[in-house]
Amino acid sequence: MAELMQDRVEKLKDADVFIYHGKIYIPNTYTAGAVGSRFLIELRDNKKIMGTRCTACDLVYVPARSVCKHCFEQLDKWVEVSDRGTLQTYTVAGQANGVQPVDPPIIYGVILLDGASTGLVHMLSEVDLENLAVGMRLKAVFREKRTASILDIKYFAPL
Numbered sequence: 001m002a003e004l005m006q007d008r009v010e011k012l013k014d015a016d017v018f019i020y021h022g023k024i025y026i027p028n029t030y031t032a033g034a035v036g037s038r039f040l041i042e043l044r045d046n047k048k049i050m051g052t053r054c055t056a057c058d059l060v061y062v063p064a065r066s067v068c069k070h071c072f073e074q075l076d077k078w079v080e081v082s083d084r085g086t087l088q089t090y091t092v093a094g095q096a097n098g099v100q101p102v103d104p105p106i107i108y109g110v111i112l113l114d115g116a117s118t119g120l121v122h123m124l125s126e127v128d129l130e131n132l133a134v135g136m137r138l139k140a141v142f143r144e145k146r147t148a149s150i151l152d153i154k155y156f157a158p159l
């Protein structure tokens, strides 16, 4: 994987690309809301990935959300989805930017968990770039010490 990333970095050196280095410090605090909080608490306390169902549209949103984005119904039916799913798309971040949760290269993916209708954005690990492919099956790997954060899922790994 490191060799492939180095190859990509070498190709960028010849490209007509400008990179500006700078820092923006924006302290902020916000609430996850009642629905977001329950979603995060289930991750922390039970290692469960929860969604909310819109019965009118027959959709399960993961992460859980309070309103259906199609019909605007309030969503109060909670469902547990699988910790396993299918990779829908991905990208690889090779440049450190100071806000990434781990050092690059980082594989970000959209994972459609079994039982969900929407993809969850998260990181992948334990996979070589050569084997990375849309459609591959993945499983959530949880942290031992969880803090009610989306990063309580450490990453998704191939099945």
Ligand SMILES: [Zn+2]
Binding pocket: 054, 055, 056, 057, 058, 068, 069, 070, 071, 072, 073
């Ligand atoms: Zn709906």
